Amino acid sequence: MLEITSIEKGIVIDHITAGYxxxxxxxLNLDKADYNxxxxxxxxxxxMGKKDIIKINNVIDINYDFLxxxxxxxxxxxxxxxxxxKKVKLEVPDRVENIIRCKNPRCVTSVEHYFPxxxxxxxxxxxxxxxEYCDDIVVPxxxx
Amino acid sequence: xxKNRSLIDPNDFTREEFREIFDLGHxxxxxxxxxxxxxxxxxxxxxxxEPSTRTRLSFETAMLRLGGQVIGFSEAASSSTAKGxxxxxxxxxxxxxxxxxxxxxxxxxxxxxxxHYIHMPLINAGDGGHxxxxxxxxxxxxxxxxxxxxxxxxYGFCGDLKFxxxxxxxVKFLSNYEGVKFIFISPEELRVPEYIREEVVRKxxxxxxxxxxxxxxxxxxxxxxxxxxxxxxxxxxxxxIRLKDRFILDKEKMSYARPDTYILHPLPRVNEISTExxxxxxxxxxxxxxxGMYVRMALILKLLGIY
Numbered sequence: 088m089l090e091i092t093s094i095e096k097g098i099v100i101d102h103i104t105a106g107y108x109x110x111x112x113x114x115l116n117l118d119k120a121d122y123n124x125x126x127x128x129x130x131x132x133x134x135m136g137k138k139d140i141i142k143i144n145n146v147i148d149i150n151y152d153f154l155x156x157x158x159x160x161x162x163x164x165x166x167x168x169x170x171x172x173k174k175v176k177l178e179v180p181d182r183v184e185n186i187i188r189c190k191n192p193r194c195v196t197s198v199e200h201y202f203p204x205x206x207x208x209x210x211x212x213x214x215x216x217x218x219e220y221c222d223d224i225v226v227p228x229x230x231x
Numbered sequence: 232x233x234k235n236r237s238l239i240d241p242n243d244f245t246r247e248e249f250r251e252i253f254d255l256g257h258x259x260x261x262x263x264x265x266x267x268x269x270x271x272x273x274x275x276x277x278x279x280x281e282p283s284t285r286t287r288l289s290f291e292t293a294m295l296r297l298g299g300q301v302i303g304f305s306e307a308a309s310s311s312t313a314k315g316x317x318x319x320x321x322x323x324x325x326x327x328x329x330x331x332x333x334x335x336x337x338x339x340x341x342x343x344x345x346x347h348y349i350h351m352p353l354i355n356a357g358d359g360g361h362x363x364x365x366x367x368x369x370x371x372x373x374x375x376x377x378x379x380x381x382x383x384x385x386y387g388f389c390g391d392l393k394f395x396x397x398x399x400x401x402v403k404f405l406s407n408y409e410g411v412k413f414i415f416i417s418p419e420e421l422r423v424p425e426y427i428r429e430e431v432v433r434k435x436x437x438x439x440x441x442x443x444x445x446x447x448x449x450x451x452x453x454x455x456x457x458x459x460x461x462x463x464x465x466x467x468x469x470x471x472i473r474l475k476d477r478f479i480l481d482k483e484k485m486s487y488a489r490p491d492t493y494i495l496h497p498l499p500r501v502n503e504i505s506t507e508x509x510x511x512x513x514x515x516x517x518x519x520x521x522x523g524m525y526v527r528m529a530l531i532l533k534l535l536g537i538y
Contacts, residue, residue, distance in 0.1 A: 199344065
């Protein structure tokens with residue numbers, strides 16, 4: 088049995104849909120962290136079957152829009168003195184900036200690079216987004 | 232209040248605001264001389280990064296007929312874009328010289344991007360295969376002059392509905408009106424984009440069909456909006472050649488249409504409407520081009536806050 092001990096002060100991102108943990112890990116640049124971090128993939132979950140978990144032994148800034156975009160069902164627990172002092176409820180963001188990039192080769196974002204890439208939520212259930220410039224619709228993190 | 236606003240997408244203005252523009256357009260048609268000095272001292276910049284005949288000339292003629300003046304370029308190669316200047320910098324510079332600008336660009340979303348960097352009114356004169364809202368103004372003014380209003384009618388769209396920006400803008404606009412129905416006639420490869428079908432048409436509960444034949448549906452239409460298969464939008468020449476002659480409107484097909492079904496086309500035409508149809512009184516595409524100048528006059532007056 089793999090054992091990862093609890094943390095004293097930091098953040099635990101739990102209930103991440105299995106398979107998306109590595110994307111959260113990479114987005115938060117945790118591979119460059121100089122403190123303890125753990126990425127647990129395919130952990131057993133009674134509710135989800137399988138889930139990913141990230142434990143961060145430090146308090147860092149987290150872009151909740153990004154987490155909500157990847158998996159609004161994930162939970163973020165802020166830990167102090169080994170106890171959860173705050174739970175952050177994630178939401179599918181209505182608007183995201185510089186998180187998704189437009190893949191339409193006809194979009195102006197493919198040739199001009201000095202402005203933010205902005206997407207607006209189209210369908211909360213499908214988690215689809217529309218490029219502000221060309222209206223192309225993308226589903227960056229499909230519901231699994 | 233339309234003063235100092237930009238028109239990039241048909242959803243940028245409310246129905247009431249569009250009504251102001253069309254009402255003024257009808258007034259200009261009735262008495263163009265009354266408006267001949269309205270824009271004295273004002274300058275329109277036409278920034279055309281992609282070739283155009285009707286749209287650029289109608290914008291320029293509109294401003295000249297209002298007593299204003301025009302500056303600009305008609306291809307990217309003759310602007311500082313050829314030196315690598317960004318769209319934002321070009322527009323910020325033009326803003327130093329002009330009071331209002333009309334911009335055409337091959338990349339989708341370029342006018343939206345530009346509008347974030349300037350304060351003067353900007354008009355999208357066509358961006359790639361995306362939107363062309365002033366062609367929609369032209370189309371609507373024409374529809375109103377022919378049939379009184381746009382509501383409770385069945386509109387057929389035929390040809391390249393995937394890259395046809397005039398179709399996207401017109402469908403977006405019409406989707407805000409009661410009783411409209413759409414019949415989309417195209418090869419499967421050139422059907423309307425997902426964002427138009429799902430987010431505009433289906434979301435608003437508008438009845439529509441996607442079909443690949445023209446004749447069986449001609450009798451249902453109040454308007455048939457023909458479009459050209461646009462060579463410049465294809466990355467692959469073979470696909471263009473395979474699809475370009477799929478739908479050609481000729482006298483024989485017109486025989487299936489009702490006596491009150493009008494034919495519109497944003498022009499330019501290649502061969503998708505046979506010239507034998509031009510003399511049919513239901514063919515209204517050249518009148519449509521003329522209306523484009525009047526409605527652009529109205530738009531300029533409104534965005535400059537003169538009327």
